[in-house]
Amino acid sequence: MIVAIDGPAAAGKGTLARRLAKHLGFDFLDTGSLYRGVGLQVLRQGGDPADPVAAKAAAETLDLALLADPDLRGEAAAKAASLVAAQPAVRAALLDFQRDFARKPPGNRGAVLDGRDVGTVVCPDAGVKLFVTASLEARARRRLAELQAAGRTAIWSAVLQDMQDRDARDSKRDVAPLKPAADAVVIDTTSLSPDQVFEAARAIVDAKR
Numbered sequence: 001m002i003v004a005i006d007g008p009a010a011a012g013k014g015t016l017a018r019r020l021a022k023h024l025g026f027d028f029l030d031t032g033s034l035y036r037g038v039g040l041q042v043l044r045q046g047g048d049p050a051d052p053v054a055a056k057a058a059a060e061t062l063d064l065a066l067l068a069d070p071d072l073r074g075e076a077a078a079k080a081a082s083l084v085a086a087q088p089a090v091r092a093a094l095l096d097f098q099r100d101f102a103r104k105p106p107g108n109r110g111a112v113l114d115g116r117d118v119g120t121v122v123c124p125d126a127g128v129k130l131f132v133t134a135s136l137e138a139r140a141r142r143r144l145a146e147l148q149a150a151g152r153t154a155i156w157s158a159v160l161q162d163m164q165d166r167d168a169r170d171s172k173r174d175v176a177p178l179k180p181a182a183d184a185v186v187i188d189t190t191s192l193s194p195d196q197v198f199e200a201a202r203a204i205v206d207a208k209r
């Protein structure tokens, strides 16, 4: 079984996806970390993430060690990720890895993937599709708290603006734009606790099993 969880930045996808995977005994893949890795690799090589040649080369030679790099979670990597993610050659280079993981997860039981296009492009046949969203302000508040908890300097107006820019880039791009799959269940987490989000998702998964 495949559970696809998509949605905008800091909506609570990652927290939910990890918890669901643990609960179900499934393997989890954070697809955003792949795009962040590609973005970070371009930055480390002194390149421009918006440059299609540099971005494609990084996607095709992605150093998986970068996925454990502390800078992966920073805002520079997030911005670079959304710049490389708008490029078709980058998405194509990462597609097989994601599909293989979904179809043949290491533990052989099932997979939970979270991202922007899991239910629409990567796994259109997923048994469960969730679209997890929240208001821009709620998401920016969560991201600010996350950055501060990680000891990073974070300014509210900058976090809000970065998130707005990234939402626009992710939703308006030509290739695999962020949008709910036609058969996705939407969960708005603006005024829900992580426990409430988990319970809502669990009920949806149980109904489909």
Ligand code: CDP
Binding pocket: 008, 009, 010, 011, 031, 032, 033, 035, 036, 078, 081, 082, 083, 085, 086, 114, 115, 116, 117, 118, 166, 170
């Ligand atoms: O953690 P957060 O929600 O801020 O972002 P993320 O899931 O780590 O994704 C970072 C960026 O990668 C997004 O803004 C998208 O541009 C891109 N991405 C994508 O295009 N497709 C995916 N399946 C996952 C991420």
